[in-house]
Amino acid sequence: MADFIGVVIAGVTALLGVYMIVTGDCRLLHGYHYATTPESERPRLARETGAWMVLLSVSVALMMMTSLPDWATVVGVVLLVVGIAGMLVSIARHNGGIVTSAAGAGLGGLSPRVSMAVCAAVGALLSLGGLVPGVYMIATGDVSLLHGYHYANVAPADVPALATGEGLAMVGLGVSLLACMIGTGGLCAHRPAPRWAKALMVAGGVLFAASIVAMLLLIIHYNGSLMGE
Structure with missing residues (x-):
């Protein structure tokens, strides 16, 4: 299916x-x-x-x-x-920007300053989805936040290492989301798009991809496969 x-x-x-x-x-x-x-x-x-x-x-x-x-x-x-x-x-x-309106630059017609504030606030909230569980896994060595089949075959001695690695990758996800949202704010608020906003988008995208790949590879390494089969 x-x-x-x-x-x-x-x-x-x-x-x-x-x-x-x-x-x-x-x-x-x-x-x-x-x-x-x-x-x-x-x-x-x-x-x-x-x-x-x-x-x-x-x-x-x-x-x-x-x-x-x-x-x-x-x-x-x-x-x-x-x-x-x-x-x-x-x-x-x-x-000229990812989100624009015929009225000019800005997120949905908002002023550049408000657009930046909205994107930064959303980015901060999204980043918590990676930062909070990531820090928890690093601090506790607990992998129970993962799906059970992701650590079904992990040797007990390797659980702390898996937790640390997955936690760091999740922190990377949180940071990448914040960077991308701030970069998006820059792209939405300014026309033409400033270089710093483009750089943040690229850096955030690369970090996001690297973090996801790291999470998957760590599971495969310690668990034998993604699904624990």
């Missing part, structure tokens, strides 16, 4: 991407992703984001199809991050 669901989701994503590539129609994106994109650039925006969606469909298939080996999940995560990053870069390049 999981394989079937993965194929369906990947297939729909690929079809949407191909549609955008063939038609040059960017209206499948949210309106604020092309609100300030010149009409002459919209077909190019559609084709670029469509191509990234096709890549995302491959990543979904690799991650969701349980019949594939564990390394496919790791590759799928990397492709997922690359695909999302590629879409955001294309949108920011053609639209």
